[in-house]
Amino acid sequence: MENSNNPSQNLQELIFSLLLPIVALTKLSQTGDEIWHLGPEVGLAVALALPIGYGVYHFIKTRKLSMMSMLGLVSVLATGLITIYLWNEDGSIKPEAPLLFGVKEAIIPFILGSAILLNSQLFKSLFYQPALFNIKLIEEQVAEKKKQVGYNRALKISVMIFAGSFFISATLNWFVAQYFLSDIDYTASDSLALYNAAIAKITGWGFVVIGVPAIIISCLALWYLIQQLKKLTGLSIDEVLHAQESHKK
Numbered sequence: 188m189e190n191s192n193n194p195s196q197n198l199q200e201l202i203f204s205l206l207l208p209i210v211a212l213t214k215l216s217q218t219g220d221e222i223w224h225l226g227p228e229v230g231l232a233v234a235l236a237l238p239i240g241y242g243v244y245h246f247i248k249t250r251k252l253s254m255m256s257m258l259g260l261v262s263v264l265a266t267g268l269i270t271i272y273l274w275n276e277d278g279s280i281k282p283e284a285p286l287l288f289g290v291k292e293a294i295i296p297f298i299l300g301s302a303i304l305l306n307s308q309l310f311k312s313l314f315y316q317p318a319l320f321n322i323k324l325i326e327e328q329v330a331e332k333k334k335q336v337g338y339n340r341a342l343k344i345s346v347m348i349f350a351g352s353f354f355i356s357a358t359l360n361w362f363v364a365q366y367f368l369s370d371i372d373y374t375a376s377d378s379l380a381l382y383n384a385a386i387a388k389i390t391g392w393g394f395v396v397i398g399v400p401a402i403i404i405s406c407l408a409l410w411y412l413i414q415q416l417k418k419l420t421g422l423s424i425d426e427v428l429h430a431q432e433s434h435k436k
Contacts, residue, residue: 199241208234208263208390230383231270238263258295265291266386273382280373280382285365288386292360292393300353303346310346314408320416321427328420341415345408352404356397363392 211234242260269291273281303310315322329338367385372378416427 207237208387211237228379230380231267231386234383234387235263235267262291262295270382270386274379278376278379280371280378282373284371284373284382285368288368288389289361289364292364292389293357295357296353296360296397297357300350300357303350303353307342307346310342310349314349314405315342315345315412319428321422325416325420325422325427328422332420334419337415337419341412341419345412345415348404348408348411352401352408355400355404359396359400360393363396364389367392 211230239260269284269287273284273287275281303313317323326338329335367388368382371381371385373382375381413424413427416422417424420427
């Protein structure tokens with residue numbers, strides 16, 4: 188599975204997995220005289236089709252599975268299935284929408300956090316990787332100075348800090364879903380459009396709620412790990428990081 192660091196690809200994923208679906212849910216879902224007012228059913232269908240279509244396109248083009256695209260696809264499919272269950276034939280919506288969407292929004296970051304805690308290799312593939320750290324030199328110094336116990340402890344604590352960002356995101360996502368879905372009149376004539384608009388807000392704010400804590404706490408985990416590696420190995424920051432440059436010397 189690919190963990191892409193390509194800025195162009197990341198921008199495309201952001202556009203097709205987040206920005207365009209939000210536009211579809213808020214603008215296309217309306218009913219009115221404008222040509223783009225296609226109704227809630229079409230708006231939702233377009234919003235779901237965009238990330239699915241991009242995920243398929245990316246796989247055909249690269250023959251690789253992007254982690255972000257995979258998570259997006261899982262989220263989109265869950266949204267579609269939940270919506271099929273929640274929408275009644277008379278145009279009303281079942282009242283358990285906040286509960287189901289709260290669980291849906293919280294479950295992915297919760298699973299990611301749990302997986303990182305249980306599988307150190309996942310942490311290494313996402314965070315402690317040769318593209319950022321000079322792992323070969325670090326482990327040589329750890330072995331030479333007989334600091335394996337301290338090294339393992341530093342990695343374990345870093346894993347816990349990194350995983351913690353996902354648990355925080357899961358909790359915040361739950362409350363975001365409750366906030367935007369709890370005030371809807373599910374028996375109103377425009378309840379489907381209101382529902383789609385709420386999902387768009389949850390999608391947008393959910394991205395912020397996941398992204399901001401993840402960035403802050405990941406920086407904290409990075410800072411902690413670098414400081415511990417410097418202490419254990421006696422290496423400088425330049426030697427701990429930038430593995431490719433260190434290999435050239």
